Amino acid sequence: MSETVVDGVQRLPENGISVIIIGAGVSGLQVALESWRKGCDVVIIEKAPELSPVGDFFTITPSALTTLKCYPSMHSDYHERIYNCSTHVYTPSGVQIHSKFPEWRQPGVVTAAPDVDISFLKRRPVFAKMQLDQVTRLGIPIYWNESVIAVHEHENSVNVVTASGQEFTGDVCIGANGISSKISGFDAGPDVAVQDSGYAIARVAFPRSSIKSDSLASTLLKTIDSEPEFRVYVGKDIHLILFLTPDWVAFAFTHADSDNAKETWTNLKRPSDLIPYLEKAADEWDPAVLDFVRSAPPEIVDWKLRWRDGAEQWTSDSGRLIRLGDAAHAFFPTAGNGAVQGLEDAVSLAECLRIAGKEFITKATKVHNKLRFERVSILQQTGFINREELHTADTAAVTGNREKANIGFFKIGRWVWNHNPEHYARDNYDQCLAHLETGAPFHNTNLPPGHVYQPWSLSSETERMRAGIKSTLKENGDWSA
Ligand SMILES: Cc1cc2nc3c(=O)[nH]c(=O)nc-3n(C[C@H](O)[C@H](O)[C@H](O)COP(=O)(O)OP(=O)(O)OC[C@H]3O[C@@H](n4cnc5c(N)ncnc54)[C@H](O)[C@@H]3O)c2cc1C
Structure with missing residues (x-):
């Protein structure tokens, strides 16, 4: 088998892996594109009758767009509507107390997606339509109006059943079905309450x-x-x-x-x-x-x-089921990372599937999970800290002292936006797998340099805030731009 090119997208030779994706949200559509590009056979099942037009703007930062260049038509669609925003903090009465361009737009900065004009904001329905158009041009099938009601995991395959009685069989099933949708048999990690x-x-x-x-x-x-x-x-x-x-x-x-x-x-x-x-x-x-x-x-x-508190395990015990995007990790909008991490997940998982090949799929999902969990967990936690900071800003004090107004909401950190999830998976797969199989040392480096990961939960964050203790998360490791 040789590489093929469809709509300008170079596809690796077919690898025989068949992937069933539940959910055509931003994460589900992206993992469909990435898996197809890596040579997998892909199908998407979505319970809605069509792409939802609901939603306003979301933040998409460079680490989510590192593979956009692999899709020339989509790359050009993306650049049709660019909002190169400046970011500002105001008091309610209208005094501007902080103003700057995002960190990756500062002079001399080169990002992990140097070929993309990172617009900071994208209209959600426009971004999702751009992805769907690419999925359609590649001929990836989407079954609309089909709610997945059950999943059966077997030793060598997965069976997915919809409410209308359709059945799909594949090698791996990716649950990109959002935060609160529950599917019988989709036992991928602990059932953490919403x-x-x-x-x-x-x-x-x-x-x-x-x-x-x-x-x-x-x-x-x-x-x-x-x-x-x-x-x-x-x-x-x-x-x-x-x-x-x-x-x-x-x-x-x-x-x-x-x-x-x-x-x-x-x-x-x-x-x-x-x-x-x-x-x-x-x-x-x-x-x-x-x-x-x-x-x-x-x-x-x-x-x-x-x-929903983060669970360290996103896969089933045997590894043919894996959660992705919001289904794996809840995000508050104040983290500015829900869609970004769903898109990073998509790139990372597809690369892990490619490296593993059909025979070792169940290892690929677990390696991907290990590579991603800590990074995502830290970013989830920033949603609490950013909100707390915005909701308790002493506007009277910062109006007189603009230095103090450097609200951390806009302090994101190079480690976040300068990450390339495809390269990271490629460079770390073998060592991470050895760690999972033999306990050999492995430490993620997609975190703030020097960071020591500390588990946390909604209740530990709530307790901290009630006690009036300031979070030190953004002092744990290097968060500089
Ligand atoms: C309609 C909508 C509007 C949004 N608007 C904004 C916004 O304005 N700003 C912002 O920052 N974020 C918004 N978000 C959230 C943001 O898009 C997501 O947090 C992020 O992109 C992660 O996406 P996801 O694909 O992981 O999950 P989701 O976007 O939640 O997608 C999950 C998909 O799975 C489908 N699904 C669920 N259960 C089943 C099932 N059993 N069978 C088949 N399909 C199923 C759902 O219909 C949905 O399409 C919105 C999400 C949605 C769904």
């Missing part, structure tokens, strides 16, 4: 044209044609993010979820519902910001932020 984090996020994206040109809100948009902006307004136990780009704008309002309800959605359904919450958190709001919120359409999604 918990209420106590916070929710009300968010909506809308066309810039919804903001009238003579309105107060329009004063926020004066310079965004030349420089889109990511603004965070910090209040008492809330933060409000404004995404300001030349064509689409959005807000995301993170707030304590007072009703403690069990449902996915909470109560903020209309822009007018948000105003009293905002006013509770600060005496004085910039009238332009309140006008911006009022200009939004009524279709606000107020997601409960649910949490």
